[in-house]
Amino acid sequence: MVLFGIPRMELKTFLERSLNKRERELLLNCHRYQGFTFSQVVRDLSDKYPQSTTKLVLKRLKDFKLVDFGDFKDKGKPMKFTSLGEKLSKVLEGM
Numbered sequence: 562m563v564l565f566g567i568p569r570m571e572l573k574t575f576l577e578r579s580l581n582k583r584e585r586e587l588l589l590n591c592h593r594y595q596g597f598t599f600s601q602v603v604r605d606l607s608d609k610y611p612q613s614t615t616k617l618v619l620k621r622l623k624d625f626k627l628v629d630f631g632d633f634k635d636k637g638k639p640m641k642f643t644s645l646g647e648k649l650s651k652v653l654e655g656m
């Protein structure tokens with residue numbers, strides 16, 4: 562399968578080298594957190610990762626336009642994948 566004109570395996574290799582391990586893990590876990598607010602996700606993952614790390618990684622994923630959630634102007638907006646994030650998470654999953 563080709564995505565964005567790039568073979569899937571090459572894109573997967575690029576993503577594995579571009580995103581660190583926690584960024585990849587959180588991106589793959591975002592499916593179960595769609596509809597949750599930023600704060601809810603951070604609280605739920607606090608037993609697995611430090612809250613500061615989770616916040617940083619989620620904000621980086623948002624900066625990369627892979628996920629979207631509220632900010633200080635739009636508090637309470639539920640987290641969701643962007644169309645790019647949805648496609649790239651499927652590549653990382655190997656689907």
